[in-house]
Amino acid sequence: MSMSTSVNTSMSVLIVDDEPGMRSFLSKAMLKKFAFVETASTIAEAELLRSQGHFDVLIVDIRLPDRSGIEWHEALDDTDRQSDIIFMTGYADMDVAIKALRAGASDFIMKPFHLEQMMTAVDRCIEKRLLKRENFMLKRELSHGQSSTIIGSSDAINEVKQVIERVAPTNAVVLIEGESGTGKELVARQLHQLSGRTGPFVPVNCGAIAPELLASELFGHIAGSFTGAKTSREGLFNFASGGTIFLDEIGEMPMNMQTALLRVLEQRAIRPVGSEKEVNIDVRVVAATNRLLVEEVESGHFRRDLYYRLNVLNILIPPLRARPEDVVELTHHFTVQISKDLGIKPVLWSHEDLQVLKQHEWPGNIRELKNMIERCILLGKPPAEYWKKSATTETIENSGYPLDWTLKAVEKEHVTKVVDAHEGNKSAAARDLGVSRKTLDRKYKDWLGHTSDEQEEG
Known part of the structure; x- marks a missing residue:
């Protein structure tokens, strides 16, 4: 493994050793890797420093004046694994090494050691920390979609x-x-x-x-x-x-x-x-x-x-109203994207549908357009038909829904509006609707089945 030579500006290390010479030697070496380096001679001093700030890597001698590094439970029992630990010892005891690794150590190094050996162990810890951060951000990216x-x-x-x-x-x-x-x-x-x-x-x-x-x-x-x-x-x-x-x-x-x-x-x-x-x-x-x-x-x-x-x-x-010529391109993009997410064939909108979309003011801009396309696909209603309101329909609407709609259509429309209000967060929408997330997913699956059947029949 090749060692990285650049300083990581967001990483920190704490060196715990009762020998001043070893603390000084490692401190100078670690400044090539870490933006922040601290040292301590006892577990008590180290724990005080840990209470004042975060450390990504702990380099700890096993034999210390107040207690053994393997007994540093505050660091070893950290369930969030905020720090990777490298143990050092001058005593060749394999049982101690095994105990250290079982206690949660990332590595175990015998004294005396070559600096390259320590740096290789440190590099492994840095890579592990960076990978953990990347995985965390990847999960955030996937959740945002x-x-x-x-x-x-x-x-x-x-x-x-x-x-x-x-x-x-x-x-x-x-x-x-x-x-x-x-x-x-x-x-x-x-x-x-x-x-x-x-x-x-x-x-x-x-x-x-x-x-x-x-x-x-x-x-x-x-x-x-x-x-x-x-x-x-x-x-x-x-x-x-x-x-x-x-x-x-x-x-x-x-x-x-x-x-x-x-x-x-x-x-x-x-x-x-x-x-x-x-x-x-x-x-x-x-x-x-x-x-x-x-x-x-x-x-x-x-x-x-x-x-x-x-x-x-x-x-x-x-705003979208200032660039109406982009509405058609955006509509095609969202139609393909949403249809793929729902597992159905992309809908082909008519010229009338596209004209209706271009003429809308879109106070909610692109987000409103995307939500509108999703509702139309879910309800099986083209935009022109969705917005078409005859004088008769306008006079008989009940709380925003025409009286000739079926109960399922009203339910579907209301649920999608609540989900839209939560910007696609179905868990939050389920809480507002007073149902479980599982129930909401089941309804979407049921609606999707009916939508697919209707398209195949058409």
């Missing part, structure tokens, strides 16, 4: 694409502005994809996280820093190391967090909640808002200095 393809060929959207290509290779902060549903996250993903940055893309909805938990979510926390913080935890800025963090709905961020974010942007370092230590970061920040931040600044709801710091590069996404 987002692509990074911007659909449309209108002059308005082509201009946005050109700006993205121009600013993506830089490391500058970018502020994306646009109405809800215009595709701000899509633009942020495209910025990341074209940036050349090797780390992950980490999306964060600032308005969806409780204000009191936002600092912990972004910067992490140490054990005992607040009620319920039983173990230390890395923040999303850590997981975004080498990549891009996307702060959506930045206008919803509380004032105290705005101050903290400004400090992060200026110092390129984060401080976990409850810690006195700062951790250097290599993360590009992209922010987005559907509010006019200038007005928020004037009203005193957003820090003026943070606004200027965020607004280094600005991308304004036009």
